[in-house]
């Protein structure tokens with residue numbers, strides 16, 4: 001395969017002049033690290049073994065044992081905005097992706113990365129890195145914003161994800177800008193995305209090594225996003241294991257989280273939401289159906305873990321693991337879409353022709369001990385595991401880091417460790433200053449520069465300043481105030497007791513919203529708490545499944561028996 005980065009050599013030269021490597025890497029300096037960001041899709045806070053889960057994830061647990069686990073790291077609660085913020089170091093509305101990939105008209109909601117931002121790939125390519133991505137893109141390919149146009153010299157990507165198997169209904173892949181037939185000989189026969197992204201990630205790294213360059217790889221798994229699909233023999237291994245039910249499993253996860261130090265003993269386990277039924281109240285047939293759903297979810301996560309293990313082994317075999325900074329995280333909390341029953345549809349659930357959603361009941365387990373889910377700015381929507389692995393640099397493997405961080409910090413961290421310079425202009429356009437802070441001090445357990453962190457999605461909103469968090473449901477929702485040091489699970493609303501804190505933080509949030517293109521709001525949608533705005537192509541598999549309504553998630557509608 002061969003292709004050149006789009007934009008041409010003049011643009012590249014201009015970028016090099018703007019973003020020359022900093023003085024950190026003068027003669028005699030240690031070699032710059034390779035950087036790998038592995039992003040998973042819709043995985044909950046407690047699904048990994050090293051965050052309390054019972055799904056076997058030995059490879060990620062080993063990565064955590066050799067690296068660091070952050071306990072208070074945040075995404076933006078949804079696929080597209082997290083990707084936009086991660087890739088650019090800006091809040092997602094600043095980069096034009098405040099919602100999904102439909103154009104809602106307002107500047108913060110154009111549905112694709114705009115020209116006021118640069119991607120990590122653009123910055124690192126200009127600093128001499130070999131840049132590559134594999135996996136789910138989802139920041140505006142439908143509008144022509146593509147990896148090969150935004151700094152990635154190599155890419156094998158899915159514009160929006162939502163498939164696993166080569167013969168899935170929505171399956172389509174682009175290799176370095178070329179649309180491939182799903183049975184193209186360049187692809188392994190009968191491919192499954194979780195393996196494909198890793199295979200090509202390793203291929204691209206081999207190209208970087210041949211070019212004798214440090215590499216930046218962004219590997220964005222679509223796992224474990226719906227439709228959940230995995231090989232039948234792998235699903236079979238988990239069948240029956242989940243008949244213990246979500247109530248007992250939540251208690252077990254919570255106990256392990258306390259033991260591991262991920263969760264403080266004083267944070268109460270959030271109660272089971274009213275819409276989620278007590279496991280023991282279900283009939284054996286209902287329990288069997290739910291067991292089947294979670295067996296498929298667990299198989300998808302376990303397969304992803306093995307794929308990460310294979311990737312790490314490949315780096316080790318190539319003798320580049322030691323000086324590779326690897327970050328592993330999820331793009332939003334577990335997904336309650338489809339409501340408490342989830343979905344289990346198709347002649348062979350888990351196959352390419354089936355539709356399986358985890359659903360609210362199991363998503364509550366996935367987010368133990370936190371409240372709410374994907375879409376929401378309560379902790380269950382925005383908290384993610386973050387594993388940081390870098391043997392050469394991390395002196396205290398296995399430790400936890402409690403410094404709060406946000407996906408906007410990843411750009412600043414990459415710029416820092418690569419000795420790159422973040423540009424004031426790119427391709428003749430002024431670029432907004434990055435919002436994040438380098439996480440490098442946290443590697444040595446020093447404080448990261450303290451700043452307030454902000455969120456907005458579909459009217460849901462939050463600000464975290466120190467241990468205070470102000471959060472609301474929908475634009476019209478009242479602000480709730482929590483002291484996260486005492487109450488990470490957001491159960492004791494202090495808004496009435498501390499009105500002066502509410503006023504101060506709400507004013508800060510408003511100023512941020514004005515500054516970052518959260519406002520003006522788009523005309524359509526988001527008037528009701530948590531209700532999805534207009535859905536563009538690829539936003540939902542059917543009329544209701546991809547759309548989250550609070551009444552559907554949190555309401556008391558009894559579930560449909562199998």
Ligand SMILES: [Ca+2]
Pocket residue numbers: 041042078079225331332
């Ligand atoms: Ca997602």
